[in-house]
Structures are given as structure tokens and as C-alpha cells.
Amino acid sequence: MFSRAYKTIVTAPPLLWVTVFLLIPYLLMFCYSFWSVSAAQTIVHSWDLANYRTLFRVNVYWQTLLRSMGIAARVTIFSLLLGYPLAYFLSFYAGKRKDLFYQLVIIPLWVSYLVRAYAWKTILGSGGVLNTLLQYVHFTKHPLEFLLYSPFAVVLTLTHIYTPFAFLPIYAALEHIPRNLVEASHDLGATPAQTFRKVIFPLSIPGVVAGATFAFVLSLGDFLAPLLLGGPSGIMISNIVVSLFGAAYNWPLGAAISLCMLALVVSLLFLSEHLEKKWSFS
Amino acid sequence: MATIPSSPAAVTPTTATAKSTLLSIRSVAKSFGKNVVLREISLDIAEGEFLTILGESGSGKTTLLRIVAGFESASSGEVWMGDQRLDRQPPYRRRVNTVFQHYALFPHLTVEQNVGYGLRVAGRPNAEIVTRVAEALGKVRMTEHAKSKPSKISGGQQQRVALARALVNRPRLLLLDEPLSALDANLRRQMQVELKSLQREVGIAFVFVTHDQEEAMVMSDRIALLRSGELEQIATPREIYSRPATAYVAQFIGHTNLLPGEVRQGVVHCNSLSWATQLPEGPVLFSLRPESIQVVSAAKPATPGQLRVRGRVRQQAFHGATELIRVQCLGDVVLTVRTPSGTGIPDEVDLEFSAASAVPVRPSAGRN
Numbered sequence: 260m261f262s263r264a265y266k267t268i269v270t271a272p273p274l275l276w277v278t279v280f281l282l283i284p285y286l287l288m289f290c291y292s293f294w295s296v297s298a299a300q301t302i303v304h305s306w307d308l309a310n311y312r313t314l315f316r317v318n319v320y321w322q323t324l325l326r327s328m329g330i331a332a333r334v335t336i337f338s339l340l341l342g343y344p345l346a347y348f349l350s351f352y353a354g355k356r357k358d359l360f361y362q363l364v365i366i367p368l369w370v371s372y373l374v375r376a377y378a379w380k381t382i383l384g385s386g387g388v389l390n391t392l393l394q395y396v397h398f399t400k401h402p403l404e405f406l407l408y409s410p411f412a413v414v415l416t417l418t419h420i421y422t423p424f425a426f427l428p429i430y431a432a433l434e435h436i437p438r439n440l441v442e443a444s445h446d447l448g449a450t451p452a453q454t455f456r457k458v459i460f461p462l463s464i465p466g467v468v469a470g471a472t473f474a475f476v477l478s479l480g481d482f483l484a485p486l487l488l489g490g491p492s493g494i495m496i497s498n499i500v501v502s503l504f505g506a507a508y509n510w511p512l513g514a515a516i517s518l519c520m521l522a523l524v525v526s527l528l529f530l531s532e533h534l535e536k537k538w539s540f541s
Numbered sequence: 542m543a544t545i546p547s548s549p550a551a552v553t554p555t556t557a558t559a560k561s562t563l564l565s566i567r568s569v570a571k572s573f574g575k576n577v578v579l580r581e582i583s584l585d586i587a588e589g590e591f592l593t594i595l596g597e598s599g600s601g602k603t604t605l606l607r608i609v610a611g612f613e614s615a616s617s618g619e620v621w622m623g624d625q626r627l628d629r630q631p632p633y634r635r636r637v638n639t640v641f642q643h644y645a646l647f648p649h650l651t652v653e654q655n656v657g658y659g660l661r662v663a664g665r666p667n668a669e670i671v672t673r674v675a676e677a678l679g680k681v682r683m684t685e686h687a688k689s690k691p692s693k694i695s696g697g698q699q700q701r702v703a704l705a706r707a708l709v710n711r712p713r714l715l716l717l718d719e720p721l722s723a724l725d726a727n728l729r730r731q732m733q734v735e736l737k738s739l740q741r742e743v744g745i746a747f748v749f750v751t752h753d754q755e756e757a758m759v760m761s762d763r764i765a766l767l768r769s770g771e772l773e774q775i776a777t778p779r780e781i782y783s784r785p786a787t788a789y790v791a792q793f794i795g796h797t798n799l800l801p802g803e804v805r806q807g808v809v810h811c812n813s814l815s816w817a818t819q820l821p822e823g824p825v826l827f828s829l830r831p832e833s834i835q836v837v838s839a840a841k842p843a844t845p846g847q848l849r850v851r852g853r854v855r856q857q858a859f860h861g862a863t864e865l866i867r868v869q870c871l872g873d874v875v876l877t878v879r880t881p882s883g884t885g886i887p888d889e890v891d892l893e894f895s896a897a898s899a900v901p902v903r904p905s906a907g908r909n
Contacts, residue, residue: 442612443645445632447659447710457662461649540648540692 285521291514300508310515320499320516327496330414331479335425337418338474339467342425346466347459350433361430368423376487379416383407383488408490416488417478424477425470432466433459464538472531476524496520560587563746564609564627564714569618571604571770578604579770581618586714586748591740593749593757595793596767602750605767606716609748610639622713638707639716643723644699646691652702653678653687659710677709678702680739697728704736708743717749721756733759754794758782766790768905783830789905791828796865798829798876800899809896812871814848816896826904831865831879833898839891847893852876854888868892 261269293306314320349360367375382388385402393399405411436459444454478484482497489495496516503513564586571579579601586592596602607613609620611632620628627635638659646655657674665673678684681701686694691702700720707715721729721736737760740747751757757764758778765775766789774786785791788799802811802825809818809825843849852870863879866886870876878892 437643437645439641439643439645440647442610442632443639443641443647444658444662445612446610446637446639447662447706448633449658449662450633453662457658458647538649540690 288514288517291511292518294511296509296511302510310512311519313512314516314519320496323494323499324496324516324519326410326494327479330410330417330485330493330495331475333414334417334421334478335471335474337414338422338425339429339471341418341422342470343429343463343467345422346426346430346433350430364423364426367419372420372483375420376416376484379412379419380407380488383412383415407488408493410489410493412488412490413484413493413495416484417481420484421474421477424473428469428473429463429466432463432469436462461538462540465535468531468534468538472527476527479524480520560589562586563588563590563622564748565621566605566609567619567621569605569608569615569620569628571601571608571613571616577770579608579615582767582770582772583618584765584772584775586746589744589746591737591747591749591760591762593751593761593764594767595751595754595757595764597752597793599769600752600767601770602752602767603718606639606718606748606750609714610637610716611635636713637716638710638712638714639718640700640703640707640720642718642720644691644703644720646699646702646706648691650690651687652683652689652691652694655691655702656706656709658706663710673709677705680708680742681705696723697732700724700732704739708739708745712745714746714748717747719751720749722751722753729756736760758794764794766793768793773905784900785828785902787903787905788826788828791900791902796831796877796879798831798834799902800827800829800874801825802827811899812874814850814871816848818896820901826902827899828902829876829894829899831877832863834876834878834892834894836866836878836880836884836886837891837893839889841891844893847895849891849893850876851889851891854886854890857886 291302292310293308295303295305295307295309297303314324345364349357349364353360380387383406384390385404385407387407389406390399390402393403394401440458440462441454444458445451449457479495480497482495482501485493485495485498489498500513500516500520503509503516562585566582566584566586569579569582570577582601582605584592594602594605604613608615608628611627611630615628618628619626622636627637646652647658650658653674656677657670660670660673675684675687678687681704683694683698683701683705686698686702691699694702700723703720717736721732724732733756736747749757749760761778763775763777764781766773766781768789774781774790776784776786781790782794785794785797791797791799800811802809804810804818804820804822804825806822807817807819809816809820811827837844837849839851850870852868854866855869855875856867858865859882862882864882864886866878866880868876868878868890870892876892880886
């Protein structure tokens with residue numbers, strides 16, 4: 260249909276782009292992860308697994324990795340708990356206002372991530388909106404300190420930011436459920452609750468899996484929210500990677516940690532794709 | 542000879558005979574905004590009856606079915622099952638089951654799980670579910686596909702699973718929404734027969750919605766013909782065919798000829814034809830079925846009591862055992878006549894029919 264020359268011309272730029280800006284950097288990272296830094300702050304091209312060993316032996320690294328996964332898991336759960344009912348309501352009960360509500364869910368995505376993270380800083384800070392209010396109603400005498408600069412603040416912010424990402428695939432999955440299946444279920448004597456449990460929820464699982472994957476993967480790699488709101492106890496693995504590539508000047512260790520995270524994320528994506536396929540019936 | 546039904550009251554339901562009434566639809570109307578879909582429909586369905594709701598798309602037949610099932614609520618009117626008011630109950634409390642147009646089988650459940658769904662949500666004991674599901678699958682000859690997912694079986698098989706899934710709950714009434722429309726012609730005919738015999742066997746009342754008049758004639762005990770949300774006629778297939786109430790019914794069910802005429806002093810005048818009648822004075826419209834007209838040779842003397850006209854054959858269409866010929870006669874009237882195939886038809890023919898076979902019908906607005 261198209262000439263060979265045409266195909267080459269069309270596919271070359273993106274291929275080139277991916278090679279130069281993605282494949283080669285990954286390859287370099289891969290190499291770096293086996294190298295080390297000398298006392299004189301130069302890269303030593305020695306090939307060994309020292310960096311990987313460091314990651315799993317030095318407490319601060321693996322503990323931060325675990326904490327990051329914990330935070331990401333909590334963000335995932337809360338995003339699903341918020342996103343699912345919202346998607347369900349929109350898909351089944353919003354009627355004519357469906358489009359309006361849908362836009363309302365989407366609009367926050369147009370606002371810069373930074374602005375949203377900063378907004379939480381203003382809300383949660385010791386002189387912030389929330390503490391002022393709590394003091395005003397005499398709920399507390401002194402500002403609550405745990406609100407800001409804590410894992411709590413990070414989970415809250417990331418949940419706020421990633422709930423739309425969990426919502427969208429769930430909503431899409433719910434919208435794809437033929438309504439005559441719901442009618443058939445009612446027709447066969449199932450109450451609305453039974454219908455949800457036995458028909459609607461099972462058929463929405465691919466959306467839930469996709470939404471959970473988004474929320475988990477995106478928040479696992481997040482570094483701005485912990486940087487702005489996390490404080491010392493809310494540090495996540497990406498913050499460590501950032502400092503290793505920056506101030507600490509230990510690119511090899513940074514590369515090793517990055518690759519471990521990459522491996523984790525890629526295997527999660529595979530798992531999620533497998534689950535989605537297993538539960539899809541279209 | 543039937544008298545002309547003079548008011549809409551004359552077409553109100555022939556109440557279910559011998560057997561007792563199972564479901565009673567009383568003055569049900571439905572509109573979506575300004576769009577009136579059903580107007581004051583009243584009809585009764587007897588225990589064990591096979592009732593077909595027949596109509597073109599947009600006639601409101603599916604809406605009526607959905608009101609009985611509970612997926613749609615009537616704008617006014619009531620639906621009763623025995624002494625229970627049905628239309629106030631949610632669909633899951635009604636002892637009514639539906640076979641959906643596109644079957645609506647649950648894609649994530651096996652055939653067996655689909656059939657057992659109703660029993661499971663009703664909390665029946667496991668042993669009972671297993672026996673009844675096996676029995677229902679046997680009845681529709683789907684036992685060997687029990688473990689398959691719906692996407693792995695054919696349309697006809699899905700159809701049978703949908704039937705089993707509904708019947709296994711032993712509903713008092715089964716609603717079928719154009720269940721055969723997605724099947725090809727051969728399978729469709731086969732399923733018509735199967736469905737009818739299954740209905741006899743289980744003895745459950747069926748309300749069957751279709752736009753296919755032939756299907757309605759083959760399967761039904763009674764046919765309710767809907768047109769633009771109004772009930773045109775409800776009667777047995779024989780009656781609706783031989784005594785159509787309106788011109789629309791006469792045309793919708795099979796072929797017919799419509800002859801306008803006028804009654805003056807006990808005599809019908811229809812072009813150059815005239816015959817004695819007991820119909821009231823005034824304009825009148827007759828439906829004359831193609832098979833009640835005979836082609837006779839011009840040489841043959843007129844049969845006593847038969848009306849006779851001469852005409853010219855304009856068109857001939859072969860239909861297997863019979864042929865339909867269109868004959869121009871009585872000036873510009875074109876009559877469709879059904880004759881046995883293979884008889885040589887000359888260009889000029891004489892036609893005969895009895896005055897009794899011309900059935901007076903009410904004119905229908907719009908389509909005549």
C-alpha cells in the first residue's frame with residue numbers, strides 16, 4: 260500500500276527518538292549500575308554487583324523502598340475506594356448530568372501537579388486552613404503536627420492526585436457493561452446488591468486492575484509530593500534516587516535503585532495485563 | 542356476517558376464556574416526554590396461554606413487555622397478577638422471567654452458572670440447584686455445553702441457554718422479546734416449533750414479542766396487534782386472519798385486497814358490484830383475501846350466489862405452491878388473487894368471490 264521509502268521516512272523519527280532518548284539512556288543506566296565511584300569522585304568502570312548489594316543491605320535504602328511501596332499501596336486502596344463509587348454513581352445513576360460530573364472529575368487534571376501539591380501544603384500546615392479551623396472550633400488547642408511533613412500528607416496528596424487515574428478505567432469498564440445484563444440479573448430475582456456483587460463488579464475488574472496499576476505505579480515513582488509534604492518521615496525512594504544523582508554524586512547506586520524500581524514496575528504491568536485479560540469477556 | 546365494529550370499545554380485549562386470567566394489563570399508557578408510546582392498553586393473559594404481541598418497530602410492543610417485566614414503569618394504568626399488583630414491585634420480586642432479544646447471558650459465567658443464577662440468588666440449596674440446572678439444560682439439549690462460556694457457543698445455543706435460564710425458575714409468566722430475530726431463517730423456523738412445543742410441555746404462559754406476522758401466526762394461541770401504541774385487535778390467529786378488525790390488521794397479517802363501497806338501503810354498492818347486506822348505512826371498507834377469489838373460465842356460467850368480475854392480468858408472481866396474480870378489473874381496481882401454481886392464466890380472466898368472504902373492516906388512518 261505504501262512504498263518502502265515512505266514507511267522508512269515515517270517510522271525513522273520516532274524510532275530515532277526512542278533510541279536516543281530512551282534505549283541508550285537505559286543502557287547507560289544499566290552499565291552505571293555495575294560501576295562505582297572512587298574516593299576522588301570519579302566513576303570507576305569496574306563490573307560488579309556491589310550497588311545491588313548495597314541496596315538490599317543498607318537499611319535506609321530497602322526500608323525506604325518498602326515504605327514507598329507501602330505508601331503506594333495505601334494510595335492505591337484509597338484511590339479505588341474513592342474512584343470506584345464515583346465511577347459507579349456516574350455510570351449508573353448520574354443520568355443527564357453524567358457529562359457534567361465527568362468533566363468535574365477531569366478538570367483537576369488540567370491543574371498543574373505542583374499547584375495541587377502546594378495547595379495541600381496550605382491546607383495542612385501548622386498555620387494552614389485545616390489547623391486554623393480545628394483550633395477555631397476548639398477541637399484542638401495546638402496545631403496538629405502530624406498533618407504536614409508526614410507519610411499521612413503524602414498519602415493524602417497522592418490520593419487526591421491519582422484518584423482520577425483510578426476513576427477513568429473503572430468508569431470505562433462500567434460503561435461497557437451492557438445494561439441488559441443488569442436487567443437480566445434483576446429479572447432473575449437478584450436484588451440490586453446481589454446484582455452488583457455477582458454481575459457488575461466481576462465485569463468491572465479489568466477497570467479496577469488498570470486503575471490500581473495506574474495509582475500504584477505513578478505514586479511509587481513520585482518524588483514531588485514527598486519532597487514538598489513528606490518531611491523526613493515521608494521520604495520515598497525517588498527522593499533518594501534524586502539525591503544520589505545530585506548532591507551525593509553516586510550515579511552507580513542511583514542507577515541500580517532505578518533499575519530495581521523499573522523491574523518492579525514492569526513486572527507489575529505484566530501482572531496487571533494478565534489479570535485484565537483473564538477478566539475481560541468482550 | 543360480522544357487523545362493523547363501530548367504536549374502539551369493540552376491540553377491547555376478548556377476555557381470556559376457559560382458563561383463568563393470569564396477568565391483567567389495565568389501561569396502561571406510557572409516554573417518554575411528549576412522545577406517547579402506549580395509549581390505554583388493556584389485555585388479559587390466561588394461565589398457560591401463548592400470547593404474541595405483534596407490531597412494527599415503534600409500535601410500543603417492547604415497551605409494553607418491559608412494563609410487565611418491571612424495567613419500565615407505566616405512566617398510568619395498572620398491571621395485576623392474580624390479586625397482586627405487579628407494577629408497584631421491583632423486577633426482582635416479580636414471578637416473571639424474560640428472554641432478552643440478545644439473550645443477555647452473563648459473559649463471565651459458564652452456561653451452567655448462567656442457568657443456575659436465579660436459583661442461586663434465591664438461596665436455594667446447592668443440591669437442588671444442581672438437579673434443576675441439569676434438568677433445564679437437558680430440556681433445551683445443552684447438557685454437553687454446561688461448562689462452556691457463552692462466547693464459545695453459537696447464537697442458537699445461546700438462545701436455548703437464555704430460555705433454560707428463565708424457565709429453571711419456574712416463573713408464572715415468561716416474556717420473550719424478539720428472541721428469534723437474531724437467528725437465520727432456517728434455525729428460526731426450527732426454533733419456532735421447538736419453542737411452541739416447549740411451551741406446551743412446561744405449561745407456563747408465554748408473552749412473545751415479534752414484528753414477524755408469520756412467526757406470530759405459527760406459534761400463538763392469541764395475537765395482540767399493536768400499532769403506534771394502540772391495540773388494533775386481539776384474537777386467535779385464525780380469527781385475526783379471517784376477521785380482521787381494521788384495514789391495518791388485514792394488511793399486516795397476510796395479503797389482502799381492500800375494497801371501498803357504500804351501503805344504501807341494505808345493499809352494498811362497490812363499483813359495479815352490489816349485494817344485499819345487514820350492515821348499517823354509509824361508507825364501508827371490505828377486506829378480501831387473495832385466496833377467497835377464484836379464477837374461472839369465461840365460458841363457465843356464473844355460480845349462483847357468487848359475485849363475478851372480468852379483468853386483465855397485469856402481474857404474476859410465483860410463490861411455490863401458489864401464484865399471486867394482480868388483476869385489473871372494475872375500472873381501475875387491482876385485485877390480488879391467489880391461484881394454484883401451474884394453471885395457465887390467460888390475459889383476460891373472470892374472477893368470482895362470495896359476498897360473505899368480503900369482511901368489513903374499520904378504515905385505519907394513515908395507511909390504507
